[in-house]
Amino acid sequence: MRHSNLLINFNQGMKCKHLQAEREQANGVRMAIVTLDHFARCVGESFQVDMGTGCLAFTLTEARPLPERGFAGMVRAPFSLLFRSASKVLLPQQIYRLRNATLGILDIFLVPVARDKDGIIYQAVFN
Structure with missing residues (x-):
């Protein structure tokens, strides 16, 4: 059995x-081979975050490289993305399904890192 x-x-x-x-x-x-170049061309574009019962609009505000500390078998150079949400609702860190006209559907781990008068900033790190 x-x-x-x-x-x-x-x-x-x-x-x-x-x-x-x-x-x-x-x-x-x-997702296994997505690189900074994929996202760099999408800075300023809208990403719809699927919340199950609806969507929240995020804007990709920054795509930048991170210091590279290479190791054998490294798939890509590390990079960071910053997304801004105009919503005042704070989403917990977790994997979210994002939709974008250029990149399609992506499952990305987002972490809230800052809040200002314009909304909440979320970060995704790829390494």
Whole structure:
């Protein structure tokens, strides 16, 4: 019984990874290989954050490189993104599904890092 449960869980995991890869490929930009260049051309563009019951509009305000501390097998140069939300509602740090006209659908871990008179700033770090 245990062996068959493990096999079912393994097969479901493989199926989920396969579906995830298909979804990423269908959206045009694979998260595993997304680079600063993908986002740099989108500074100033709107990103819709899917909240399940609706969307919040974020604007990509900055895309900049981070100091590179390379290591063997490094996939990309590290970079940081800053998004601004005009909403006064503070979202907790977590993975959010973002939609953008240029990049399509992306799942990105966002962290609130600042609040000012214009709204809340969220950061995403890729390394």
